[in-house]
Amino acid sequence: MPALKYPLATRSRAEDEHNSIELRFPSGKLIASFPLAFVRDGGDNTWEFVLGVLDQLVEPTPDLPGTITDVEGVVVILDDAPHAGSFVYTHLGLSLFYRRSMVDQIPSRGPEYHSKFRRPKPGGTESTVSHSSRSTAWQSKFRELVGVRGGTCLITDFYYELCTACHVVPQSRPDVYRQLLGVEEDYEPIMCDASCGLLLRDDLHKLYDRLEWSLHYKGGTFYVHFFIMGHPDARKYHGAPIPPQRFRGNPAHRPNPDLTRWHYNQCAKAHIRGFSAGMALDDDGA
Structure with missing residues (x-):
């Protein structure tokens, strides 16, 4: 099945479309496009962050870690702030000749969301599959x-009454909860732990399920990252830090970073890479 294309984050920021960081394989094929403002204002303005996202977009090559070079083959310094331009994603420790002669890496599988096997529709659906409004004892x-x-919306501080307690990963994905949380059969009590949830205002909840924004985790702090700028307050909240002190009670009940990384991974595949890979079916929104 041909790859399904998604709106790139660079296209969503029209004024920044020509002020971007483009990453290509040595062959010249584009693998990722970052709006410079997305990285600069996101709370983690380093090449290390860019490389970390890139590594999620391709299948790893054993014993050959990824690296970023300029077009002349000079490796970037990971602690430095990125700048706009065209760069090459290749392998550390290889000569320039071998980098250019290698076959492109395979794009990693995904994005996925509702289902392990169905690729999500660009723009999502009206279904909010991570919501917890169904009434069971656990929910x-x-x-x-x-x-x-x-107590209030994680992003806007709006009152609880205007918010939904939603799951970081959709309830329809017990396979993800089993894998990331290390549980087998009786996963529902674990999935309904507070660490698996976010309290979000309803409009932000819908955009979260559409993979338009996510949470980047670094050093104990979450940072809000908007990939798509359709929300009127997207620029206001992009890069906003959410420190550990934001959460009351037991530290074990804070959002689980492994779960937020899974969600972020799907957003990056959709809007930084811009196309699906390895997914045989389209999501019907169920």
Whole structure:
């Protein structure tokens, strides 16, 4: 099945479209486009951040870690702030000749969301599959725990009554919870722990499920990252830090970084890489 294309983050920031960081394989094929402002204002303005996202967009090559060079083959310094231009994603420790002669890496599988096997539709659906409004004993407890931990919308501080306690990873993906949380059969009590949830204002919840924004985790702090700038306050909140002190109660009940990384990974594949890979079916929004 041909790759499904998604709107690139660079296209969403029209004024920044020509002020971007483009990453290509040695062959010249484009693999990622970052708006410079996305990186600069995101709370982690380093080449290390860019490389970390890039590594998620391709299948790893054993014993050959990825690196970024300029077009002359000079490796970037990971602690430095990136600048706009065209760069090459290749392998550390190879000569320039071998870098140019290598076959392009395979794009990593995804993005995925509702289902392991179906690629999400560009722009998403009206379904908010991570919501917890269905009433079961576990889900009622989940809403209570997430509400007590935060009290207000994680991003906007709007009142609890205007918010939804939603899951970091959709409830329809017990396979992800089993894998990332290390549980086997009785996963529902774990999935309904507060660490699996976010308290979000309803409009931001819908955009979260559409993969338009996510949470980048570094050094104990979450940073809000908007990939798509359709929300009127996207620029205002992009890069906003959410420190550990934002969450009340037991530190173990804070959002689980492994789960937020999974969600971020799907957003990056959709809007930094811009196309699907290895997904055989289209999502019907169910």
